[in-house]
Amino acid sequence: MIENTFGMNIIPENDAERLVALRRYRIMDTPSEASFDNIASLCTKIFNVPISLVSLVDAERVFFKANVGMGKAKEANRGKSLCALAVLDHEITLFKDAFEEPCLMANPNVVGDFGLRFYAGAPLITHDDFLIGTLCIIDQKPREFSEQEKVILAGMAKSVMDQIELRISALEEIENHQSTNSLLLEQQEELQVMNEELTASNEEQIQARKAVEEINQRLQIALDASKLGSTEVDLATGSMQSTDQFKANYGYSKEETFTYADLFNAMLPEYRDRVKGLVQESIAKNEIYRAEYPVKWRDGSIHWISAHGRPRYDEDGKANRMVGMTADITESKLFEQRKDDFLSIASHELKTPITTLRASLQLLHRIKDKPSSPIHLKLIEQSNRSMEKMSVLVDDLLNMNRLTQGQLELSKTTFNIFEMLSLCCNHVRLEGKYELIVEGDTDLIIHADEHRIEQVVINFVNNAVKYAPDSKEIHLSIENLGHYAKVSVKDKGPGIESDILPNLFDRYYRVNYNSQNYTGLGLGLYICSEIIKRHGGKIGAESELGVGSVFWFTIPI
Template sequence: MSDPAQPLSNQQLLDVLSQYHSGIAIHYGVDSIIQYANDAMIAIWGKDKRVIGKSLEDALPELKGQPFIDMFKKVWNEGITISGTNTPADLEIEGKLQTFYFDFEYRAIKNAEGKTYCILHTATDVTPRYLSQQREQDMAEELTAINEELAASNEELRTTNEELTESQDQFRILYEELSESNSRFRSMVRQAPIGICIIRAGNLLIQDVNDAYLELVGRQRGELENKTIWQAIPEAAETYAPVMNQVISTGIAFSAKEHELSLNRNGIPESVFVDFVYEPLPYYDGSINAIMVLAIEVTEKVKARRSIEEIEERNRLAIEAAEIGTFDLNLDTNVMITSDRFNTIFGFDRPLEREEFAATIHPDDRQARAKAHADALKTGKLYYEARVIYADKSVHWIRVQGKVFYDQEHKPYKILGTLLDITQVQRLNQQKDDFISIASHELKTPITSLKASLQLLERMKDNPSATVLPRLIEQSSRSMQKISSLVEDLLNVSRTNDSQLRLNKTTFTIHDMLNACCNHIRVAGKYELIIHGDEQLQVRADEHAIDQVIVNLVNNAVKYAPESLKIYLIIEKEGDNARVSVKDNGPGIPASKLPNLFERYYQAEAVGFQNSGLGLGLYISAEIIKRHGGEIGVNSEPGKGSTFWFTIPIKG
């Protein structure tokens, strides 16, 4: 199996550009510093690779006084594109200043903010074409003059045979020169590296075509010669016949870049991309004699660019989906380009200078950040975690990872990296640590008590009549009950996490279930459970699980409102749902605590009350209600008590 195609590296892309027959160069800065030039461009300039890194004026001093330097500055400053056709330029080639003619384009390449960061310079030496056109035009004009001279000669024929003979000799010489020029032109067409087809304007008959054009359209020479262009390539007629007719009628050239074209090449339908020009060739009187078609296939270039764009888009979507921020730091200029997500993670809605981002780092983490950057320049890898402080004084955690890029002298010049908001991860880690501490403390107390009771029972096993024996047994039982309750909470959390919480739904009356639940509270005799509401309301649900929710909510009321001796259990019907509320008249819960009450391991602080338990009761209750397709919540104000409620569908 062949290896899958791999995206081209930057160097490979430059190698591809270096093979292109037309000149390509990349400049930056207002002085047009040459960062890259392919071999074709170097040849056009008549220089060598030493021009790389020089300004255009330093590399080609002969351009001083010509308009090109000012054009580059205008393109850089205004972010525009300037192009020209058959534009003359004086260049020093092999020590001699010569005039050449070019089709060129200076195009400003911009970043996402619309700022120009380089100029793409393309040029094609069209001197032979231009001079050929000029020669043809000159010859046409000369031929006109000759015709005029011939007319005069015919008038003089009657007076002198010598003058007639001389005129005929001159005509023969001019004709031979014209024939020679025509032969040179046709030879140039056939040897040109781009596809060329010359079509007579009057009847669209193909006059000449080179091998490059035949290869482009996938035809043999015999399929095109002595035929009209649309007889030879009928599949292109619908789209391009109107364009060619317009060029003939107006005398204005037409060009297209990366135009998609369907061709039947060698009997196989193919979709290709071409750059092409319909260039009108005029008579001496301005009427159009012929159309010269110049075409270059750029299918591979278009596919490669689209592939790169597709990869970039997939990477962008993946980064956005992962909510990762990205940055590009230039170590020479200290300029940092950041993504929108990067700015958001730092608490901003716009790009800022690097120093402004750094200023938000928590003072205690700045030294670690500086060390991470210093180490990265040596190791090539950047990694650190730190806190950032938002404008509202809230603290958030970030994780920064990056890769350092080096130049040929192994000098670091750029860092590309990612930024991730790990605030929630740090919070969960903290919750995990808190839970371990709480669980250790909560389990240690009953286990210690149980161990002490068992040690005393061990000593008293031979004296079963001891009066302290019942108290030790009762204390052991309470300790074991406490341990069992803690372990049950942990098992319930494990089941909810592993989606193992199975519901055994039956139809039951909520009022009857409330009457039967919370016996541990009723037996103690301290608190009164008062039931209000619809006594006949029935639901289809897991009665044992709903009972567990009620017990958790009642225990929560007893725990955080110990002075509220009356606890109200309220039953209501809301549309297709049953709503059950547990209300106390305790001190209430601060608003800042309400959003976190149903999180795992969270325990609100009660004034003057020592919390116990693992902070799992409300979390388990929320999971049970969620599995029933209901909602759970709390309404509370400091000093006005709290009402915990949940809803579940009546019909399950």
């Protein structure tokens, strides 16, 4: 039964015909499929949202064919799911802030624990103009949604509908083949009839082959878009018929021969027996196997592969083929590793000053009744240094959290950037070890968050001090580029290797610089990058080994 929470009619006038159109696709309550899951996953990345669904609206419920970010949910009541509203209109259904929509004030997804605030759903429109479901994106905070983003979401919804059409076409073609074969067997007694049927069958097979070729072309387009590789293995010979992307996942070009033996040779040795065991278990149980494993390309680089496959059997029930698909998941694995490393580093970096502070306070407590002495001053200074270090680490963590939650606010004012640079970084000037030289346009006025811009400059200067300690001069320069102001911090240190430069501003990226270990969480440059992006500017770094490095950013004037 529909539990309508919207306070309005959510059943279109043509719902009976719409449901007939939905059911002809035979997709309700079917298992998840990679082609739909990949599009939903791609949506979360393109639009930077935590949730994306491919939903199909039935008579009383909404079935989730693909679900990224909403746990194991398979369906929802039609009267509670916002997707029920998206099949009422050919245009995109958009709620920028659900709290401002009267029809959502009683919806449990909005007012309940789930906390839905943003929803955009593009309808899945059949070739005969029925709206059977949606491709939607969801966020738990309000946000804007541009016209260009609407066009992209609508286009991806069309791709989902193409996949649904492709899927039913493949099913119907398989059934057509089965029907044709049955007819041939029934007509074998009469030679003339058999010849006629064979002729008809040949014509049908030609048409069917063309249809299959078209289906394969459309499927290949979908595979290319999601960077998935597919293959078919002859288990007897080890030969493989693989797509170009499948070969590329293992470091082979499309012209090269790639065999089943090559696949296992590329796999790191410690993973081979486990994957072979999964394949044998899949053959024995006639089920899909899934595995993740690292492979070593011939150039020595390591890449992670996500693979799944299923056996195929001959007329005697013996497994003779294996069909499978792979994706290169190296980037996501590296991100997970960086995050794990970050958590380990964060706990270590916080533990060190806390331990030092505790020891200093314990010693102070023991001598609290004694007159003041040099040891008091030393312990107090040591405690202050520990507190300052913890304060920097906690500030980085808080800024990181604000960025993740979209809560880093800018308080913009108009100020002279030359004067700001001349007054900042006093902690470096007071030490007397380095000379900060400010040069360039002395009259350039900008409109920005002065505190946040100073935070970026201080980070650049601190890095110059940390990683180029022998560079006694640090140059801070200002350029007027017309519509933008450019600020650069230059040192004459050892420089940074070219393969490191592109990753410097990534979240969780931390590197041992010149094989030396430095303290810190490795979040500073990522936070700087986000601050500059929030201002509508750009950030970057240039370096030459043995010459030095330049870190720069631009912001609108």
